[in-house]
Amino acid sequence: SGSRLRQEDSPPRIVEHPSDLIVSKGEPATLNCKAEGRPTPTVEWYKDGERVETDKDDPRSHRMLLPTGSLFFLRIVHGRRSKPDEGAYVCVARNYLGEAVSRNASLEVA
Numbered sequence: 111s112g113s114r115l116r117q118e119d120s121p122p123r124i125v126e127h128p129s130d131l132i133v134s135k136g137e138p139a140t141l142n143c144k145a146e147g148r149p150t151p152t153v154e155w156y157k158d159g160e161r162v163e164t165d166k167d168d169p170r171s172h173r174m175l176l177p178t179g180s181l182f183f184l185r186i187v188h189g190r191r192s193k194p195d196e197g198a199y200v201c202v203a204r205n206y207l208g209e210a211v212s213r214n215a216s217l218e219v220a
Contacts, residue, residue, distance in 0.1 A: 121205065124144070125145065128143050128201060132220050135220075138185060145201070145210060150205070155201050162181065
């Protein structure tokens with residue numbers, strides 16, 4: 111009957127949630143996120159509801175998606191007019207069985 115679920119496949123589950131960060135401008139920072147599931151879920155980050163572009167989207171980006179799913183900032187960018195890194199982040203893990211969303215983590219620039 112149709113495509114039956116393979117026994118060993120499982121929907122994503124966030125096993126490590128990001129926590130709130132206060133970072134100095136120009137310093138590196140990491141927002142942790144680790145997800146489990148089969149097939150291995152893909153992880154995307156959203157800040158204030160918008161998808162975060164990382165080095166995969168733009169090689170010049172100062173944000174990198176680590177193999178674990180964590181979001182690494184080479185340096186926190188913060189100016190008077192532009193505060194591209196400050197905000198509320200969530201990570202979203204997806205595979206064909208569904209998606210899991212982490213808790214909110216806020217990144218503040220000290």
